Amino acid sequence: MKQLPALDSDATIRLSRQGGFAAIQALSRPREIDFASCNERQRQQICSVLEGCLPLATSPSGQGDRRYYQIELRFRQQERDDEMVLQVPEEQAPGELVRLWDKGEVL
């Protein structure tokens, strides 16, 4: 299982809902979250949501029109830009992840 990297204020997250028969880009509704604009509590809450997704993440290949949530993390590690991509099947996605994608909110 992947481990979540340390996400500092220079990290960004892109959340989107991908796939589906009607793969209209409008329905993927990507959301960008810039950690620089979050306070420490919000960052911790988001990291908690992401850690909950780690055991649910699947391989990059999907199955006939099934939708999934894509989490793209961009961060700096050891003075280099790095990236991690997670894909969580729609039917397994935690409600907190869906809320973060849909409303931009954490509880």
Place this chain on the structure above:
Amino acid sequence: MFARNSHHGFIPPYILKRIIDNGSQHQRDRALGTLAHVRNLLPNPGPPNRQPMASVLPERGRPGEPRRSVHDAQQQMVLPGVLARIEGQPPVADAAVDEAYDALGTTHEFFWQVFGRDSIDNHGFPLIGTVHYGVDYENAFWNGAQMVFGDGDGEILNRFTLSLDVVAHELAHGVTESEAGLVYFNQSGALNESVSDVFGVLVRQFSLKQTADQADWLIGAELLTDNVQGDALRSMANPGSAYDDPLLGKDPQPGHMRDFIDTRDDNGGVHLNSGIPNRAFYLAATALGGYAWEKAGRIWYDTLCDRRLANDADFSAFARLAVDNAIARFGAGSDEERAVAQAWADVGVNP
């Protein structure tokens, strides 16, 4: 708290701006309703069983007879849902149930009569469909054991059982899984999608007894509501022309390799780049004329079932085998061989 932003990634900024600027409160409300149900989901039950529950399976009949059962998820997201209609029962007072039942029957009949194929696995696999999945759910899918259809949001998309080619498309995913098993990622995934579109339109044309030049070659024409400026979700004849809408933007499908989209979204653009093999099929079918399922469709089916087709095949590999299968069935130097080779060349794929 966190704004939607488009300066990274592959979503064209103009699309997002239009959605943010023009998306209605109703669309937001529908998304929130879906969210409430998603949040209530039980923990992951694990991968779907290869066979649905025995209690909901229609009895095994003679070869070539469908075994349908349609279930009602009652706006929940639990499968298969409550049994609503099983093989042999008369219509019920639910359009989605009856549409799914009829469309599964028509698709089964198509594969049996045209290719002699007995259902998804060629061994009478039960055709299980679930309708009314989720609240305003804007999708239909194949989960490895059954087909699932949402009701759509009613504002952008209608219920997914309205389009015969959509139901056939999902069933065809099961056929592909049983044959070449094309990996649902990048070019092999786009081929997987394209094969489903091909059989989707062929089932519609078969149902309407349309020749290639009479058909509209549209996918999901009934799905778009009157609010959307467009004809369908995809066009096999002219990928990229299916819709052009202030909210949804323009159909992004390419129809030629020079416009191939390199993206990590959508499993590597499987619903985008499928426009290229889709157009190749359209070109071959219209060049050959007559009923598309008799020649081009037969060649594509033979190719899908060809054991030489690797599960990670790219467009060129599929094209090469399509030409081989045209020769095997219709002869070297035949019109069919030439039409298939030319069709792939015309979309920039060299067999």
